[in-house]
Amino acid sequence: MRERISAIVAIVLLLLLIGASYFYATQSGLKDLKYIPGENSPDYTAENITVTTFGPDGNPQRRLIGRRMLHYSDDRTDVTEPELVAFEPSKPKVIAKARRGWTNDGGQTIEFEGQVSLDRAAWKNSAAMSFRTTKLTAYPDTERFVSSVPVAFAWGEDRTTAGSMVYDHARGTISLSGNVKTHIVRQKK
Amino acid sequence: LQSDSSKPIEIAADRFSGDQVQQTAIYTGNVEVHQGTLEMHGDRMDLSVNKKGYRTGVMTGRQARFKQQRDNPDPRISEWMHAQADKMIYNEEKDTITLITNARLTRTENGVLKDEATGQLIVYDIRNARSQAQGGTVGGERQRVTTIIAPRKKDNESGSSAKDTTGLRSSDSIGTRRKE
Numbered sequence: 001m002r003e004r005i006s007a008i009v010a011i012v013l014l015l016l017l018i019g020a021s022y023f024y025a026t027q028s029g030l031k032d033l034k035y036i037p038g039e040n041s042p043d044y045t046a047e048n049i050t051v052t053t054f055g056p057d058g059n060p061q062r063r064l065i066g067r068r069m070l071h072y073s074d075d076r077t078d079v080t081e082p083e084l085v086a087f088e089p090s091k092p093k094v095i096a097k098a099r100r101g102w103t104n105d106g107g108q109t110i111e112f113e114g115q116v117s118l119d120r121a122a123w124k125n126s127a128a129m130s131f132r133t134t135k136l137t138a139y140p141d142t143e144r145f146v147s148s149v150p151v152a153f154a155w156g157e158d159r160t161t162a163g164s165m166v167y168d169h170a171r172g173t174i175s176l177s178g179n180v181k182t183h184i185v186r187q188k189k
Numbered sequence: 190l191q192s193d194s195s196k197p198i199e200i201a202a203d204r205f206s207g208d209q210v211q212q213t214a215i216y217t218g219n220v221e222v223h224q225g226t227l228e229m230h231g232d233r234m235d236l237s238v239n240k241k242g243y244r245t246g247v248m249t250g251r252q253a254r255f256k257q258q259r260d261n262p263d264p265r266i267s268e269w270m271h272a273q274a275d276k277m278i279y280n281e282e283k284d285t286i287t288l289i290t291n292a293r294l295t296r297t298e299n300g301v302l303k304d305e306a307t308g309q310l311i312v313y314d315i316r317n318a319r320s321q322a323q324g325g326t327v328g329g330e331r332q333r334v335t336t337i338i339a340p341r342k343k344d345n346e347s348g349s350s351a352k353d354t355t356g357l358r359s360s361d362s363i364g365t366r367r368k369e
Contacts, residue, residue, distance in 0.1 A: 125240075126209040155214075160205060174207035180216065182205070184198040184244070 042070040049079070053140075055088075062086050062140055064110075066101070078102045084110060084138055086169065092123035094169050096138055096145065112136040118145055118167065127156030129174070131165060143169040151176065157185040190258050193225030194284060194316070198244075200234070213237050222246065222279075226258035227315075229279065243282035253277045255286055259296075259318060271295045272313060284316040294320055 046069045055061040066079035082101030087093045099114030118131040133151040138144075144166065151165040153176060163178020203218025214236040222229040231250030238244055248255075255272040272295070274288035288294060288311040296304040306320060313320040 120209075123209065126212060129209065155207065162205060172209040174205070174209070176205040176207075177203065180200075180202045180205045182198075182200040182214075182216075184200065 040072075043073045045070050059089070061088065064107075074104075075106060076102065076104050077107075082110070082112065084112075084140070086140070086143060091169065091172075092121040092126075094118065094120045094143075096136065098136070108139070108141060110138040110140065112138065116147075120167075120169070126172075130154045131167060133165070145169070159183045190226050190260055191316075193227045193257065196225040199223045200236075202234070220248065220250075222248070228256050229277065230254045231277070239282065241282065243280075245281065246279040248277045248279065249275065251275075252291065255279075255288075257315065261298075266298050267300075269297050270313065270318075271297065272311070274311070284314065286313045286315060287311070288313070 047067070049064070049066050049069045051064040052060050053062040053064075063085045064079070065083040065085070066081060068080040070078045072078075079101045080099075082096075082098060084096045084101075085093065086095075096110075096112055096116070096118045098112035098116040101110055101112045103110045113135050116131075116133050116136045118133075118136060120129040122128040131145070131147075131151055131153050133147045133149055135149050136145055136147045139146070146166050148164045151162055153160040153162065153165065153174070155174075160176060160180060160182040162176035162180045164176070166175040167173075168175075200216055200220070200222050202216035202220045205214065205216055207214045216234045216236065217232065220229075220231050220234045222234065229246070229248050231248040231253035233249050235247045236244055252273045252275055255270075255277055257270050259268045259270055261268040272286060272288050272293065274292040275290035276288075278287040278289070279285075280287070290309060292308055292311040294306045294311050294313055295302055311320055
């Protein structure tokens with residue numbers, strides 16, 4: 001009789017143990033366990049990248065080149081030494097460069113920071129143009145480049161400084177404001 | 190001064206807008222232009238470049254103003270040309286300033302007003318220091334040109350030779366060349 005009671009107690013204890021294990025197994029949900037990168041740790045990186053965007057006609061429209069790209073889980077992308085090149089057959093080529101760039105919306109706006117240069121090649125009777133500043137926001141889809149910090153602008157031999165700028169590459173217009181100063185080299189007679 | 194034309198042009202304003210297709214540059218808000226002793230002030234200036242690379246600046250304002258020192262053989266005399274008009278056109282290639290509407294051109298020596306011309310259109314040739322004034326019509330009425338020439342002193346008094354004629358003459362069309 002004593003052995004029988006011991007056996008029953010042992011079986012009950014084992015059943016309890018199995019039940020508890022099963023309970024914990026269902027709670028933990030092993031299938032939910034995955035690597036969730038922290039906000040500051042990328043989910044993928046790439047070195048020496050070239051990303052080319054094609055227009056509806058199949059021709060390359062824009063190219064983003066960078067030494068290093070880090071992508072984060074919140075869709076933020078950082079690029080080291082970014083170079084954004086916009087080329088369309090009907091317009092002069094324009095190149096934006098900086099020490100660092102990033103986008104938070106899949107490239108709809110690209111922020112450039114640190115020794116920012118924006119250069120547009122000479123075109124028909126318009127001399128080459130260049131902007132130098134420290135911060136610039138590029139809107140690739142509308143081909144606009146905006147900065148709200150001091151900028152140096154060169155158009156041919158004329159040099160202008162101002163407090164902020166908007167360059168609309170689609171329409172070919174430049175707007176500078178805030179203490180605008182232009183230095184024009186005199187035409188030799 | 191004749192040396193002004195070799196100096197760079199400095200422009201200051203509140204805003205600038207440029208158009209690479211039209212090849213124009215528009216300055217607005219407290220516009221100032223400096224080139225040596227030449228100075229222009231106004232509310233807006235439209236700057237364009239011709240095929241040879243020379244610039245034309247159209248300055249408008251309430252009123253646009255211009256001044257420039259003139260070369261004077263007598264170092265004791267500081268001679269200046271002043272101009273104001275509703276609209277001014279500075280032509281870099283021809284070195285002329287065209288004053289349009291309510292135009293007034295004056296010449297001063299050491300700050301004293303010597304000559305004055307008013308009219309609806311005055312063209313001042315900077316290089317040759319000559320000017321041409323036209324009355325024009327305002328509200329259908331023919332306007333006359335008014336020119337006031339200060340009396341010339343004798344040789345020894347003013348130090349400038351009697352033959353030294355001013356750039357301004359009282360006639361509808363002043364076209365004779367000034368003797369250097």
